[in-house]
Amino acid sequence: MADVIPHRPDGRRFREADRGQMLVVAGLVMAVSLVALVVLLNATIYSENLATRGVEGADREAADVRATAVGGVGELIDATNRAGPAPNETVVKGVEALDQRMARSYAERGGVVHLTTNESRITRGKYVTTDGNATKLANATNATTYTFAGGVDRTRRFTLEIELESLANTTRSNATDEAFHVAFNGSDLSESQEVYVYRNTTTDRVIVANATGGGDPTVRCEIDPGTDGEVTVDLTDERLDDTPCFGVWPSALFAPSATYTIDFGNADAAEGTATATVRPRPTGTDVDADHAGVSPAVYDATIDLRYRTANFRFETTVRVAPGEPRA
CATH class of the missing domain: 2.60.120 (Jelly Rolls)
Incomplete structure (x- = not known):
């Protein structure tokens, strides 16, 4: 670096000039440091935003798959009960059919879905209605x-x-x-x-x-x-x-x-x-009723749901009991 500090006639440097040069050098160091800090901070914020968007997107995708599965199984259970009587194997076969439909649907989006249950995971209940009574509510x-x-x-x-x-x-x-x-x-x-x-x-x-x-x-x-x-x-x-x-x-x-x-x-x-x-207690027994509108039904079903894509994997177990209070 060129010597830019003036000298006195006797060859000695001005003491004030020494301090000025130090201030200039310190200022340059601080400026470079601040620029580096800003660059690093921006890179960190950008990376965090990308990661957050990735997590939120995965959460939405998982919630969508879960809602589709739970809604479909719930409709299946209620439709089976209305048709009555409702043996457990009817719901098991229905879940298998729903699994195939969901697999085809999500395959178009690049995902793989698998939905399963079995008879041991289905709770027997009773479907109760006054619809067949001549006087209904009375x-x-x-x-x-x-x-x-x-x-x-x-x-x-x-x-x-x-x-x-x-x-x-x-x-x-x-x-x-x-x-x-x-x-x-x-x-x-x-x-x-x-x-x-x-x-x-x-x-x-x-x-x-x-x-x-x-x-x-x-x-x-x-x-x-x-x-x-x-x-x-x-x-x-x-x-x-x-x-x-x-x-x-x-x-x-x-x-x-x-x-x-x-x-x-x-x-x-x-x-x-x-x-x-x-759901009567013990499960599956007849309920007390002063009318004839009682038939076997499925009260709830527990399902296993798996979903994966190239960069995302989601697994859960859900109990499906449509219309249960605050379920």
């Missing part, structure tokens, strides 16, 4: 109170299809005596749990409310009656038509340790059809 033997299903410890897809014109017109304070309701009784419940369905005398809106031990009901949701002549109350999915109805299903029945009974009260205060898939 049992012919005892129109006001009867057992829909007893001796069960799990319930899914429990829905009520009710004709609007048949619903009792009443008020919240009179609902206990006048409105159709579903009552749950069991050793896990310190008191009975009731769900009421009626039309409000003043507003004419359809009301769903629940209560404990026959007390005053608490309104959970309500809708205008509409024009199609029917209303659907999905108890396990906690919905009134398309309106959320949170809190309707008793919290003690999400995963009870003992069996319970589902009864209908004031059953002549509504006309329609009730349908549910239940």
Whole structure:
């Protein structure tokens, strides 16, 4: 490096010039260091973004495959139960067919899918419906109170299809005596749990409310009656038509340790059809019911799912119980 520091006449360097040169050199070093740091930081951020996008993409892909498999098996189970009676081998063969369809579909995207189950991983249950009864919700033997299903410890897809014109017109304070309701009784419940369905005398809106031990009901949701002549109350999915109805299903029945009974009260205060898939205890035994609408069914199925691509592998085991409360 050229000597750019001036000299005094006597040949000695200026002390201030020495300090200036040191400052220039230090500044150059700091500038180079900062540039290097910025380059490294940018490279790190870029690499992290690429890695994150890769993980998120894989997660979405895995979630899509899982949702397709669970949805397909769920539809298969319910369709088999409706056709009834439903032997376990029917569902096993259905899963094999679904596996082939999914394999063809995902092969076009460069993926390999394999879906399996067997009879030992399928839980037997009962499909319970009032659809075959002449009076449907109002049992012919005892129109006001009867057992829909007893001796069960799990319930899914429990829905009520009710004709609007048949619903009792009443008020919240009179609902206990006048409105159709579903009552749950069991050793896990310190008191009975009731769900009421009626039309409000003043507003004419359809009301769903629940209560404990026959007390005053608490309104959970309500809708205008509409024009199609029917209303659907999905108890396990906690919905009134398309309106959320949170809190309707008793919290003690999400995963009870003992069996319970589902009864209908004031059953002549509504006309329609009730349908549910239940798991009795012991598994596969008959349920208690004051009607004839009980047939063998599949309650749930456990499946193994594997999916892989050139750079991604996903394996999981899933229990499929469509319509189970908060499953």
